[in-house]
Amino acid sequence: MKEKGMWELINANEAAAHAVRLARVKVIPIYPITPQTMIVEVIEEFIAKGLMTAEYIRVESEHSAMAAAIGASSAGVRTFTATASQGLLYMHEVLHWAAGSRLPIGMAVVNRAVGPPWNIHADHQDAISQRDTGWMEFFVSSSQEALDSILIMYRVAENNRVLLPFMVCMDAFILSHTHMPVNIPDQDDVDYFLPEYRPPHWSLDPDNPVDMGNLTMPEEEYMEMRWSIERGMKNAREVFKEAADKFYEIFGRRYEMVHCYKVDDAEHIIIASGTLASEAEVAVDSMRKDGRKVGLLKIGLFRPFPQEETRTILSKARTLTVIDRSYSFGYGGPLAMEIRSALYNLDERPKLVSYVAGLGGRDVTYKDIEKMVLHSEKEEGKNMITYWYGLKERVRSSGFEEVI
Amino acid sequence: MGLSKELVLPISKPSRGASGKTGTWRVFKPVIDLQKCVKCWQCWLLCPEETILADDVPTVDYDYCKGCGVCAKICPAKAITMVEERE
Numbered sequence: 001m002k003e004k005g006m007w008e009l010i011n012a013n014e015a016a017a018h019a020v021r022l023a024r025v026k027v028i029p030i031y032p033i034t035p036q037t038m039i040v041e042v043i044e045e046f047i048a049k050g051l052m053t054a055e056y057i058r059v060e061s062e063h064s065a066m067a068a069a070i071g072a073s074s075a076g077v078r079t080f081t082a083t084a085s086q087g088l089l090y091m092h093e094v095l096h097w098a099a100g101s102r103l104p105i106g107m108a109v110v111n112r113a114v115g116p117p118w119n120i121h122a123d124h125q126d127a128i129s130q131r132d133t134g135w136m137e138f139f140v141s142s143s144q145e146a147l148d149s150i151l152i153m154y155r156v157a158e159n160n161r162v163l164l165p166f167m168v169c170m171d172a173f174i175l176s177h178t179h180m181p182v183n184i185p186d187q188d189d190v191d192y193f194l195p196e197y198r199p200p201h202w203s204l205d206p207d208n209p210v211d212m213g214n215l216t217m218p219e220e221e222y223m224e225m226r227w228s229i230e231r232g233m234k235n236a237r238e239v240f241k242e243a244a245d246k247f248y249e250i251f252g253r254r255y256e257m258v259h260c261y262k263v264d265d266a267e268h269i270i271i272a273s274g275t276l277a278s279e280a281e282v283a284v285d286s287m288r289k290d291g292r293k294v295g296l297l298k299i300g301l302f303r304p305f306p307q308e309e310t311r312t313i314l315s316k317a318r319t320l321t322v323i324d325r326s327y328s329f330g331y332g333g334p335l336a337m338e339i340r341s342a343l344y345n346l347d348e349r350p351k352l353v354s355y356v357a358g359l360g361g362r363d364v365t366y367k368d369i370e371k372m373v374l375h376s377e378k379e380e381g382k383n384m385i386t387y388w389y390g391l392k393e394r395v396r397s398s399g400f401e402e403v404i
Numbered sequence: 405m406g407l408s409k410e411l412v413l414p415i416s417k418p419s420r421g422a423s424g425k426t427g428t429w430r431v432f433k434p435v436i437d438l439q440k441c442v443k444c445w446q447c448w449l450l451c452p453e454e455t456i457l458a459d460d461v462p463t464v465d466y467d468y469c470k471g472c473g474v475c476a477k478i479c480p481a482k483a484i485t486m487v488e489e490r491e
Contacts, residue, residue: 100414160407201407202415211416215423221412228412235410 012175017042019150026077029057029068062087066094073103076203085112099134104157121361161235257306266295283369332386351381430471432486440483447475
């Protein structure tokens with residue numbers, strides 16, 4: 001078979017912009033923020049050069065960006081925006097409104113630490129803090145995944161069994177500013193995979209006026225509408241599989257809600273997402289050379305959370321090392337909490353040890369991951385501690401039990 | 405493409421009183437003295453809830469009038485008084 005597409009050496013920001021061009025997005029209200037600004041610039045360049053036709057709206061804030069995206073999507077066209085960190089936090093209120101209105105808006109989130117203090121580096125706190133907004137969240141580990149998953153997620157989001165917005169999450173700088181070879185799909189193939197968006201449920205039409213989000217009393221259908229969002233999320237798991245199969249058929253690249261690496265015979269499985277998970281692949285290979293049966297489960301889809309898949313794969317292991325790059329203050333690592341909860345109904349549960357590492361972009365190498373794996377081998381797993389890995393000596397020397 | 409029953413949307417058709425009879429929110433009600441009314445229709449024009457009906461003379465739809473008092477304030481003939489609701 002003749003190889004399809006065209007290879008380019010680009011970073012994930014550029015890859016996201018290519019996805020937006022290929023998806024023939026019609027309206028892009030967008031506000032720049034480091035490290036996402038390049039997405040803004042490249043899309044603008046595509047439009048200026050006539051490579052894509054879209055309404056590009058220079059808004060005055062991220063809150064306005066999402067509000068304008070809601071307006072555009074309500075008018076019935078494919079809509080996209082991108083942000084990071086404080087920008088995403090500023091959108092929070094409107095994110096709920098987008099999901100509640102059942103608008104399949106697409107967004108790239110370049111995961112960056114939240115302040116204070118100011119920090120522009122890789123950290124998942126921004127996206128994890130939007131967990132309950134009704135947005136689907138997909139974490140990627142390469143520029144290729146950034147491009148492909150935007151196309152896949154539009155197909156999922158616009159499906160009439162889902163109709164929910166999505167964010168594709170990619171690590172600041174490690175992905176957003178690092179160049180790697182990316183296959184840019186052919187427009188014909190993308191058009192076939194992702195036909196023009198035609199809202200199946202509702203849109204703004206002067207000839208057929210509707211009110212969206214009008215006041216609802218407790219005895220009216222508020223609760224039913226919240227339930228309906230959950231139905232959309234439930235369906236999204238199935239629809240994701242269908243979309244990923246179709247994508248594989250056309251483009252030859254396979255995507256899954258959870259990506260497994262050497263888990264079949266693994267006694268010890270590492271769980272992580274984003275680029276930390278790709279680094280964990282290196283740790284798995286290195287530890288397997290020493291005869292340790294280690295595997296990796298990379299969480300792609302964080303919302304809806306792939307409970308069944310996670311449970312099936314992890315139930316065979318003896319020990320789990322969960323590494324979070326964000327934190328839920330007052331409890332622990334968010335991924336670890338999800339995994340614990342997914343395993344609760346099993347008769348025999350593997351030991352789970354939770355770690356937080358790499359906050360604010362602090363480097364986490366495969367050597368660090370190996371150390372966490374070895375630590376969790378020794379740990380009894382009876383307590384609910386989330387261990388803080390890689391803190392500085394002046395904190396470590398204080399002797400607090402969670403600091404390692 | 406059929407939509408399933410699981411899709412419950414926050415969409416409503418514009419209709420009179422979509423939020424129920426908002427007249428029950430009223431504390432003061434506008435009472436028009438037709439002897440003084442000059443039929444300038446300023447009250448009809450400025451009522452934010454469209455509850456002044458343009459019949460032969462302006463009439464208040466008390467089912468939906470929230471009693472904001474804009475009509476009484478604007479009336480150049482001082483034909484509208486705000487009277488406290490007793491029941």
